[in-house]
Amino acid sequence: MAVLxxxxxxxxxxxxxxxxxxIVSQATCMVVERxxxxxxxxxxxxxxxIPFIERIVKKVSLKEQVVDFAxxxxxxxxxxxMQIDTVVYFQIxxxxxYVYGVEHPMAAIENLTATTLRNIIGDxxxxxxxxxxxxxxxxxxxxxxxxxxxxxxxxxxxxxxNILPPKEIxxxxxxxxxxxxxxxxxxxxxxxxxxxxxxxxxxNKQSIILxxxxxxxxxxxxxxxxxxxxxxxxxxxxQGIRLINEATPGEGVIALKSLEALEKLANGTAxxxxxxxxxxxxxxxxxxxxxxLSKEK
Numbered sequence: 001m002a003v004l005x006x007x008x009x010x011x012x013x014x015x016x017x018x019x020x021x022x023i024v025s026q027a028t029c030m031v032v033e034r035x036x037x038x039x040x041x042x043x044x045x046x047x048x049x050i051p052f053i054e055r056i057v058k059k060v061s062l063k064e065q066v067v068d069f070a071x072x073x074x075x076x077x078x079x080x081x082m083q084i085d086t087v088v089y090f091q092i093x094x095x096x097x098y099v100y101g102v103e104h105p106m107a108a109i110e111n112l113t114a115t116t117l118r119n120i121i122g123d124x125x126x127x128x129x130x131x132x133x134x135x136x137x138x139x140x141x142x143x144x145x146x147x148x149x150x151x152x153x154x155x156x157x158x159x160x161x162n163i164l165p166p167k168e169i170x171x172x173x174x175x176x177x178x179x180x181x182x183x184x185x186x187x188x189x190x191x192x193x194x195x196x197x198x199x200x201x202x203x204n205k206q207s208i209i210l211x212x213x214x215x216x217x218x219x220x221x222x223x224x225x226x227x228x229x230x231x232x233x234x235x236x237x238x239q240g241i242r243l244i245n246e247a248t249p250g251e252g253v254i255a256l257k258s259l260e261a262l263e264k265l266a267n268g269t270a271x272x273x274x275x276x277x278x279x280x281x282x283x284x285x286x287x288x289x290x291x292x293l294s295k296e297k
Contacts, residue, residue: 020049022056029095031057041095060095064156067106071162072114074121076129083164084121086113088144089157097152105151109144113158116143126165133160 023046024030030042034054049056071085088109092098102108120139121129129136137158145155165173 016051020051022047022049027062029060029062031060031095031099033057038096038100058095058099060092060098062092062095064089064091067109068161069110069113071164072117074118076121076124076126078125080126080165080169082121082126082129082166083162084117085161086117086140087159087161088113088155089159090148091154091156092152093154094152097150101151105153108151109148109153112144112147113140116140116147126169130163130165133163136160 022030022042024042024044026044028044030047032039032042032049032054034050039054066087066089068087069085071083073081074084075081090109098105117136117140120136124132124136137160140158141155144158148155164170
């Protein structure tokens with residue numbers, strides 16, 4: 001019986017010792033008190049808790065955490081009530097301050113976020129609120145980070161998730177946006193028609209210019225052709241005169257050429273021809289010679 005009692009006592013002691021062995025995982029921390037006073041913040045690794053003297057107050061996560069707060073009613077500078085919900089990204093940097101700094105950290109952050117948001121939006125008008133998300137986020141992060149520093153909390157980022165104006169304002173905004181889209185569409189259409197008309201006019205202008213240049217070029221070429229033809233005729237005439245002069249023609253040849261010229265004139269439309277006297281005598285000689293030749297035949 002004594003042996004069984006000893007074994008039972010040994011088993012109880014082992015279970016008691018094993019139950020006081022604590023292993024802290026990565027990215028977590030345990031806040032430990034000794035006799036009701038803060039003793040240490042156990043980090044990652046193996047730890048042994050002294051029974052009845054030490055106790056683990058809280059297990060704290062050191063990861064970055066995200067909390068989404070419910071929409072808060074806020075009033076802008078121009079007295080418009082809107083519903084805005086925020087998302088806060090935070091991280092616990094000092095477990096001791098987080099445990100002993102504030103009673104309910106999440107509730108404290110939510111209330112602080114709501115009051116800070118009301119203060120910032122109260123200085124902005126509706127249009128500024130809708131277009132200044134980045135400015136509001138930056139201001140809120142700076143204010144919240146400074147306020148939560150004594151609590152061992154680091155505010156990494158604050159985002160406005162939704163901004164919901166009243167329904168009548170949303171309807172008015174939609175109408176305004178529709179009118180703006182229609183105005184831009186009309187402007188784009190008018191600009192397109194204007195550009196098309198300009199292109200057509202430019203095309204007509206270029207066509208007229210090209211036609212004028214073509215007519216000018218044709219006239220120049222025709223004039224050049226006529227000039228070259230006249231020059232060729234004159235050169236031929238000059239060449240003929242030069243050959244005649246070189247051949248020293250007699251009066252008979254000249255008279256015959258004159259008769260050929262008269263023959264060409266007679267075939268024309270002239271009603272009266274004046275024949276020089278020397279050519280008349282020559283013509284008479286030619287007629288006499290023709291009569292003599294006919295008699296001999």
